[in-house]
Amino acid sequence: MPQTPLLSVVVAVYNGELFLAKFFACLEAQAIEGMEVIMVNDGSTDGSMAIIDAWRDRFPGMLVIEQENQGVSVARNTGLAVATGQYLSFPDIDDDFKPGMYRRLLDLALASNLDVVTCNGNYVYENNRKPSRPIFPEDKLQSTGVMSGPAWLKKALDSRKFLHVTWLNLYRHDFIREHGFKFEPGLRHQDIPWTTEVLLAAQRVQYTNERFYDYYIHSASVSHKPDTDDTLIRSARHYIKILEMLEAINQRYPEQVKNIPACNWQIAKEGLGILHTFNNMKDPQKKKMIVKEFFDRGIWRLIWKNARGFRLRWRLGRRYLKLKKATRVPG
Incomplete structure (x- = not known):
């Protein structure tokens, strides 16, 4: 009987040919044995599928799903529906995540049976037009022990520097499944209601201010047109x-x-x-x-x-x- 993967990485892809090779290199550098990689090609019209195919051999058992373009929420839901891992992640393909990110977060999650584990990251600007800076300023949000989701949400929102994002987090799959959480189809910034409800329902959450993720602000991003x-x-x-x-x-x-x-x-x-x-x-x-x-x-x-x-x-x-x-x- 196949062993349950520790982690399912659910990836929405839409016209990502500029970013996919770097993304797969970041994923490979995580060195998580038996990691389940689920690529959902959301109707790409560029060379994304060719790049995904070229990397299949490097990720045994990679699951690739192709669907008509329906947006990132539906793509994530498609991947979520077939994921089998103990924990889930939802990285964006145009960002960088550092070696050791998923291992560190999994270690925290497994040690304390966390529903949600989250880390810090950096804003990184195209062509270094501004200096990079932490997403959560360390004077506003410092590493925590295990706390309830509502207590963490209060602390995070009270800082006035909280960013509602999925990609800094791992989620316990059974917790997500028990509550039937899904992403809202067709909604931009769907991470805002998702994160709010997930944290209100979570019983065990932990935050580390280690910066593992670089969020790129670049001209190709839809949100910066x-x-x-x-x-x-x-x-x-x-x-x-x-x-x-x-x-x-x-x-x-x-x-x-x-x-x-x-x-x-x-x-x-x-x-x-x-x-x-x-x-x-x-x-x-x-x-x-x-x-x-x-x-x-x-x-x-x-x-x-x-x-x-x-x-x-x-x-x-x-x-x-x-x-x-x-x-x-x-x-």
Whole structure:
């Protein structure tokens, strides 16, 4: 009977030919015996499949799944559905992760039967146009012992420097399976609701501030292209959906959330981001349309309800009249 792999690495691939060779080299350098590698080719139209095929021999039992392009969430869910490992990881193909990352995280996870184990990383800028810096500043978040997921989420959100990402973490597969957690299809920044709910449900979490992962900020990234009114509208709709999901999550975990005021704060904070998106729009008619949708879906009420403290409400209140004015544009 085949032994259960310690780790399943679930990888979404879409037009990744520029990054895949480096990604596979990072994966090989982890030197985890019996690691299960699941590559989900999400409708790539470039040479990604040829590169994946060229590396198959280096990863015995690599599972390659091809599907029509449906986005990173569906690709991750596809891989998650067939994964058999004790722990799961979801790295991005255009980043670097250091030798020893997965071994170190697995050692922590196995020693304490963790639901989630997480580490630190670096922001690294293309062509070194800015100095690299830690994702979580070490004066704000230091290594922890084993703690509950809600306690870690509170600590992390209270730092105001927390980044909702999957790729710094390993997840205990049975924990993910028991709760039926999946990524939200078609949603950009789906890591925000995923991470929030996973941590609210987790009982055993540990963080090490060792920096194992380089997150590259580069011009080929979708999230760093110049915006148009249409891309701003799409972004606003993604964040509106995220706020609705965060509110539903808060209602599913009332006992945990009542001790974490930052669960309300993050709804208000992401809401301010939506208002900033509206400010950057040029076409008054398009702006009127999306602002009306924002009010009609009850998002203003949701943000206001979750804004705690005078300063946050003052910042929102200043924008309210401008928003209402935008909905009165003729036409």
